[in-house]
Amino acid sequence: xxxxxxxxxxxxxxxxxxxxxxxxxxxxxxxxxxxxxxxxxxxxxxxxxxxxxxxxxxxxxxxxxxxxxxxxxxxxxxxxxxxxxxxxxxxxxxxxxxxxxxxxxxxxxxxxxxxxxxxxxxxxxx
Numbered sequence: 788x789x790x791x792x793x794x795x796x797x798x799x800x801x802x803x804x805x806x807x808x809x810x811x812x813x814x815x816x817x818x819x820x821x822x823x824x825x826x827x828x829x830x831x832x833x834x835x836x837x838x839x840x841x842x843x844x845x846x847x848x849x850x851x852x853x854x855x856x857x858x859x860x861x862x863x864x865x866x867x868x869x870x871x872x873x874x875x876x877x878x879x880x881x882x883x884x885x886x887x888x889x890x891x892x893x894x895x896x897x898x899x900x901x902x903x904x905x906x907x908x909x910x911x912x913x
Contacts, residue, residue, distance in 0.1 A: 794848075794855065798845065798848055798849065801845075812830075812834060816830045
């Protein structure tokens with residue numbers, strides 16, 4: 788599993804836990820006596836602020852995770868391209884070595900033929 792997929796999974800789990808805890812806390816605030824309604828109102832206001840902050844944090848985290856996922860995909864593409872380039876380079880190096888060996892063989896054959904013709908030419912001169 789990629790790092791980005793893991794980050795999205797963690798984020799989903801944390802968001803679900805936050806939502807469950809938020810609802811539980813809101814229900815708990817609803818159970819407070821009527822004579823302490825001020826505490827309930829303040830508590831719910833603070834829960835609203837907390838929820839807003841958490842939503843912003845989740846949004847920013849998702850944005851970063853999406854950017855990371857794109858970068859991860861680009862990295863995988865670059866790695867695949869590097870592998871292909873290395874394979875092409877090795878094939879070209881092998882072809883170059885084969886061509887160089889063929890050149891050396893041809894030069895050696897030319898040298899042998901030249902030497903043989905010089906020897907035959909010397910026999911004719913004598």
